[in-house]
Amino acid sequence: MALAANKVEATEALIAAYPAPEGEGKWSRDARARALETLRQSGAPVRRDEYWKFTNPARLLEPVKSATIMETDEAPVFDGVDKLLVVFVDGVLRADLSDDLTMEGVEIETLATAMSKDIHWVGDVYGVLEANGQKPVPRPFAALNTAVATEGLVIRVTGKATKPIAFRYLRSGLDADVMVHTVIKLEKGADLTLLENGSGAARFNSSLEVEIADGAAFHHVRTQGRDHARLAATHIFARLGKESRFKSFTLTVNGALTRNEAVLEFTGDDAFATISGASAGDGAYHHDDTVFVTHNALNCESRQVFKKVLRNGATGVFQGKILVYAHAQKTDGYQIAQGLMLDEDCTFLAKPELEIYADDVICSHGSTCGAVDEAAIFYLTSRGVPKAVAQDMLVLAFMDQAIEEIEDEALAEEIRTRLGDWMERHRG
Amino acid sequence: MLKIKNLKASLEDEDKQILKGIDLEIGAGEVHAIMGPNGSGKSTLSYVLSGKGGYVVDEGSATLDGADLLDMAPEERAAAGLFLAFQYPVEIPGVGNMTFLRTAVNSQRKARGEDELNAAEFLKLVRIEAKSLKIDAEMLKRPVNVGFSGGEKKRNEILQMAMLAPKMCILDETDSGLDVDAMKLVAEGVNAMRNGKRSFLIITHYQRLLDHIKPDVVHIMANGRIIKSGGPELALEVENNGYADLLNEVA
Ligand SMILES: Nc1ncnc2c1ncn2[C@@H]1O[C@H](COP(=O)(O)OP(=O)(O)OP(=O)(O)O)[C@@H](O)[C@H]1O
Ligand SMILES: [Mg+2]
Numbered sequence: 001m002a003l004a005a006n007k008v009e010a011t012e013a014l015i016a017a018y019p020a021p022e023g024e025g026k027w028s029r030d031a032r033a034r035a036l037e038t039l040r041q042s043g044a045p046v047r048r049d050e051y052w053k054f055t056n057p058a059r060l061l062e063p064v065k066s067a068t069i070m071e072t073d074e075a076p077v078f079d080g081v082d083k084l085l086v087v088f089v090d091g092v093l094r095a096d097l098s099d100d101l102t103m104e105g106v107e108i109e110t111l112a113t114a115m116s117k118d119i120h121w122v123g124d125v126y127g128v129l130e131a132n133g134q135k136p137v138p139r140p141f142a143a144l145n146t147a148v149a150t151e152g153l154v155i156r157v158t159g160k161a162t163k164p165i166a167f168r169y170l171r172s173g174l175d176a177d178v179m180v181h182t183v184i185k186l187e188k189g190a191d192l193t194l195l196e197n198g199s200g201a202a203r204f205n206s207s208l209e210v211e212i213a214d215g216a217a218f219h220h221v222r223t224q225g226r227d228h229a230r231l232a233a234t235h236i237f238a239r240l241g242k243e244s245r246f247k248s249f250t251l252t253v254n255g256a257l258t259r260n261e262a263v264l265e266f267t268g269d270d271a272f273a274t275i276s277g278a279s280a281g282d283g284a285y286h287h288d289d290t291v292f293v294t295h296n297a298l299n300c301e302s303r304q305v306f307k308k309v310l311r312n313g314a315t316g317v318f319q320g321k322i323l324v325y326a327h328a329q330k331t332d333g334y335q336i337a338q339g340l341m342l343d344e345d346c347t348f349l350a351k352p353e354l355e356i357y358a359d360d361v362i363c364s365h366g367s368t369c370g371a372v373d374e375a376a377i378f379y380l381t382s383r384g385v386p387k388a389v390a391q392d393m394l395v396l397a398f399m400d401q402a403i404e405e406i407e408d409e410a411l412a413e414e415i416r417t418r419l420g421d422w423m424e425r426h427r428g
Numbered sequence: 429m430l431k432i433k434n435l436k437a438s439l440e441d442e443d444k445q446i447l448k449g450i451d452l453e454i455g456a457g458e459v460h461a462i463m464g465p466n467g468s469g470k471s472t473l474s475y476v477l478s479g480k481g482g483y484v485v486d487e488g489s490a491t492l493d494g495a496d497l498l499d500m501a502p503e504e505r506a507a508a509g510l511f512l513a514f515q516y517p518v519e520i521p522g523v524g525n526m527t528f529l530r531t532a533v534n535s536q537r538k539a540r541g542e543d544e545l546n547a548a549e550f551l552k553l554v555r556i557e558a559k560s561l562k563i564d565a566e567m568l569k570r571p572v573n574v575g576f577s578g579g580e581k582k583r584n585e586i587l588q589m590a591m592l593a594p595k596m597c598i599l600d601e602t603d604s605g606l607d608v609d610a611m612k613l614v615a616e617g618v619n620a621m622r623n624g625k626r627s628f629l630i631i632t633h634y635q636r637l638l639d640h641i642k643p644d645v646v647h648i649m650a651n652g653r654i655i656k657s658g659g660p661e662l663a664l665e666v667e668n669n670g671y672a673d674l675l676n677e678v679a
Contacts, residue, residue, distance in 0.1 A: 378480050379518035379572075380528070383588060384506035384536035393531070397522025397571075 007043040014044045014061060018148040018179070021115070027123030028115040035127055035146035042138030051137055054317040054349040055288040059257050060141060060203070060233050066174035067202040067229035067256075076168060077197040077223045077418060081410070083166040090171055091151050091178025091201050097170075105159030106192070111152040111181055122154045125183045129209040129237035133263035137292060142235040142261070145207040149181035152207075157190040157216070169198030169225065176201040183209045186216035186244075193408070194218070199225025199232075199255070206234045214241040214268055220248035221411050223418060224255060228284065231257045236275075240300070242268030249406045251415050252279040252287055253422045259288045266293075266300040266328070274303040276405035278419060280395075281314035282426045288317035289337070295328035295358075304335040307402040309395050310346035311428060318367065319351040326357040335365035340372065340398050342391075342428060392423040429627040430454040430477075430596050435488035437476045445486065446472045448652035454596070454645075457624040461638055462631045463663060464649035465671050470631045471515050473649075474598045478512040479505050492596055506532075507539035511594035513585035515601045515631075520572040525584070528572050529554065533591055557590040560620070561613055578605030586617045597621070598629045603637040615640030635667035648674055 003011070015036065021028075045057040087097035093110055101108040114122045127146040133139060155165065167182075178201040186192060190213070200206065212218050224232060232255060238246050252258050262275045279287045293302045308316030318337035339348030350367035372394050380390035399419055406412040430453070437447040446469045454460050462470055476483050477490055479502035490497045492508055500508065520528070534544040545553070558568060561583045573581050582602050589597055599618070603611055618628065618641050630641060638646075638660060646662040647654045650671065655678045656662065666674070 373520075374481065375518050376520045378502060379514070379520065380523075380532070381502035382478050382480075382506055382512055383528070383532035383592065384503050384539065385528075385532050386503050386535060387501065389531065389535065390503075393523050393528070394520070397520065400522050 003043045007046065010044040010061065011040060014144065015039065015147070018144070021148060021150050024115040025118030027118065027120070028126065031123070031127030032147045034131060035143045038131065038134050038138075039140055039143040039147060042134070042140050042143070045140050051290060051319055054319065054351070055257075055259055055286065059231055060259070064175050064177040064203040064231070065229070067227055067231070069171050069174065070227045078166050078195045078414065080414075081164060081166065081195065083164045083195065085166050085168060086153065087168045087170060088151065088180060088200070090173050090176035091169070091180050091204070093151055093153070101153075103165075104162055105157060105190070106161050106165075107156040107158070108165075109154050111154055111183070112150055114154040115150070119154065121156060121185055122183055125185055125209050125211045126181075129211065129239055130207060130235070132239070132265065133235075133237045133292070139235060139261055139263070141205055141233040142207050142237070145179045145181055145205050145235070149179040149207065151179065152181040152183070155182070155184045155192070157184065157186045157192045160191040161193070164193035164195050166195035166197070169196070169200035169204070171199055171201060171227070174202060177203040179205040179207070181207045184218070185211045186213055186218055188213045188215055190216045192218055194220045196222040197225070199227040199230045202229070203231040204234070206232070208236045210236070210238040210246070212238060212240050212244040212246055215243045216241065217245040218247070219407060221406055221408070221415070222249070223251040223415070224258060226254045228254050229256050231255070233259045234261065236262045238264045238273070240264065240266050240268060240271040240273055242270060242297075244268060244271045246273040247405065247407055248275050249402070249415070250277040251418060252277065253419070254281065254285065255287070256284050257286045259290065261290045262292070264293045264302065266295050266297045266302070269298040269300065271297065271300045273301070274305065274405045276303070276305040276402045277307070278399045278402040278415070279306075279308045279316060280419065280422055280426070281308070281310055281316070283312040283314060285310070285314035286317070287315070289320070291320040293322050293333065295322070295324040295331040295333065297328055299330035300328070301332040302334070303405065304337070305402045305405050306337040307340070307399045308338070308348060309340045309342065309399065310348065311342035311426065313345050315347040315349070317349045320365070321353040321355065322363055322365070324356040324358050324361055324363065329358050329360045331358060331361040331363065333361065333363040337367045338398070339369040340395060341369065342372065388427045392420065395423055396420060429456045429458070430490070430492055430629070432490045433488050435476070435490055436486040437472065437483050438486055440482050440484050446483075446652055447476060449488070450652075450654060452647065452654060454627045454629060456627060457622070458645065459622070459628045459630065459641060459643045460645045460647060461643040461663060462629065462647045462649050463633065463666050468649045469652040470649055471600055474512050474600045474631065477598065478502060478510060503535065504539070506592070506594070507536045509595035511589050511592055511597045513582070513589055513597070513599040513602050515604070517573050517581040517585055519574045521574050523572050525568050525570055525572050526554070529588060529591055532588070536592060553591065557587055561587050561590070561617055563587055579607060579610045582606055583610060583614065586614050590617060590621065595625065596627050596629070598631070600631045601633065603632055603634060611637060612640065635663045638663050650675055650678070
């Protein structure tokens with residue numbers, strides 16, 4: 001179907017807003033051309049598009065506005081973790097602030113190097129998982145990212161990484177509008193934890209493609225920065241081999257607009273994936289989790305666990321789909337999205353979807369939205385717990401079902417602490 | 429200790445008065461019992477005293493050692509020394525029993541300007557109290573009341589009472605749902621806390637608990653009022669004859 005003239009115009013304007021990379025090798029040129037073609041076919045998103053009804057894409061398309069950088073004297077998230085630190089400032093890798101990109105069992109290169117040197121394994125992943133993830137639901141910001149991003153890393157993991165790789169996204173310009181694209185390939189039996197934290201830029205478009213070979217495990221824990229006016233459109237694309245594991249958790253507090261998409265596909269049997277998020281917003285806050293899980297193999301288990309606590313007119317969105325192909329028998333798919341409203345003028349919008357062609361599966365989904373349990377508040381306060389503390393305890397308990405999806409207890413604890421701090425700062 | 433004068437209270441959402449003029453005075457160290465037919469307002473009295481939302485006080489007063497209870501937030505009443513063992517303890521998924529208890533104990537200590545207990549001190553205390561109530565470590569680790577049996581919930585209430593060491597304890601049907609042995613444990617727990625200063629208001633339907641915890645005064649409540657007060661023999665009379673005669677007396 002041909003796009004309407006105004007959509008064509010908007011799409012061309014979007015493409016023109018970002019410089020086209022030059023001097024790259026063959027596969028990157030191909031990947032970028034393919035992505036541009038995809039973007040031109042789907043067009044820049046508009047509110048009428050099926051998966052943009054709950055989130056207005058306008059602010060992701062317009063010229064970026066400046067966003068104040070939050071000054072805090074707190075330690076950065078994951079500061080206490082032994083890690084390989086990679087620092088980006090306004091989306092640009094800063095070798096001077098980062099650790100050496102070397103670790104046993106892991107090969108790390110910058111995306112720019114990979115593209116100019118034509119590192120071949122990267123060509124099998126870069127823009128490939130993203131392209132797979134464009135059907136049946138278009139992901140225009142991911143296509144744009146593939147087409148123009150020049151920052152990011154390519155990481156090949158051949159064994160068990162001795163420590164996590166941690167991306168820290170700092171900001172210096174108030175109105176930076178940046179893209180980062182990272183490609184990770186876990187070879188058979190490999191194991192890696194990726195940590196990410198920070199706002200990244202006034203507008204931050206990040207894309208993460210993860211190929212997980214048989215028996216490999218990928219852990220991902222992310223906290224998106226606390227800058228209030230920042231905008232983010234992020235994508236995670238993962239393909240899971242036989243008996244592999246994928247676990248991703250995101251904490252989002254603050255941020256004017258966040259759209260986090262995750263597209264997972266099981267291609268090997270007996271694999272496991274969980275994608276989870278805890279999000280907390282007060283006031284001008286719009287947070288959207290859009291997830292698509294495809295079961296294309298036998299006996300795989302997927303979990304989607306999303307919790308949102310909202311106050312003061314904040315909005316939470318969840319769009320989650322589980323697609324089970326006919327041959328993907330013994331699939332176990334679980335999906336829960338819950339909103340907790342701390343006052344009456346918040347909005348929680350959920351669109352859970354199941355599309356199942358196999359007959360021997362267990363799939364369940366649930367979505368609820370409610371206020372804090374007054375009976376529980378009374379019980380706690382009647383024991384002397386101050387009301388504000390009681391409410392925090394209940395909110396943290398509510399969020400914990402998402403946080404529990406993190407495997408590493410120390411990382412989970414850090415998330416709890418950060419969330420607890422946010423609760424304390426945002427008492428009504 | 430506790431002085432209630434002509435207390436009248438209604439439901440907030442409906443124009444319905446539940447407490448229709450309660451007068452009750454409990455001295456330091458005394459044990460009072462309240463009995464009365466279902467729906468007579470016993471739990472409502474305990475809720476209004478402890479500050480549950482949904483009720484409005486129309487008239488009257490309630491003071492604890494001279495301090496106006498009705499003017500305080502629930503947590504302030506607790507810090508002032510009031511405790512209610514709930515008829516239906518609330519389940520709180522995701523909040524650990526120990527975390528909850530420690531937060532409660534330390535919040536009260538803080539409110540009273542006392543030093544907070546550290547983890548070790550707290551643990552030591554809990555272990556002692558839990559042991560005498562036959563509450564095992566596994567139960568302490570679980571979320572507050574979640575998956576507890578009826579009797580376990582009631583014992584957990586008494587554990588909280590023992591840890592918080594309040595001066596005025598209200599027990600709302602703590603005996604319901606307890607087996608014979610558990611009832612004895614609970615009664616022993618309560619008796620161990622009697623020290624000549626601490627007062628108790630025990631709401632119950634049965635004489636049995638009062639065999640173990642000897643009340644000084646027994647009140648009969650009906651239709652939002654205390655219609656008769658007397659000694660322990662009043663409980664026996666109810667046990668044997670029900671409420672019909674008593675209700676007729678006042679009619
Ligand atoms: N929140 C409420 N909404 C509606 N009715 C209420 C509410 N709270 C109390 N009532 C009513 O007030 C009356 C007194 O209730 P209450 O629970 O105090 O009785 P009780 O004496 O404790 O009874 P029981 O012996 O069954 O525990 C009942 O008729 C009850 O239905
Ligand atoms: Mg009752």
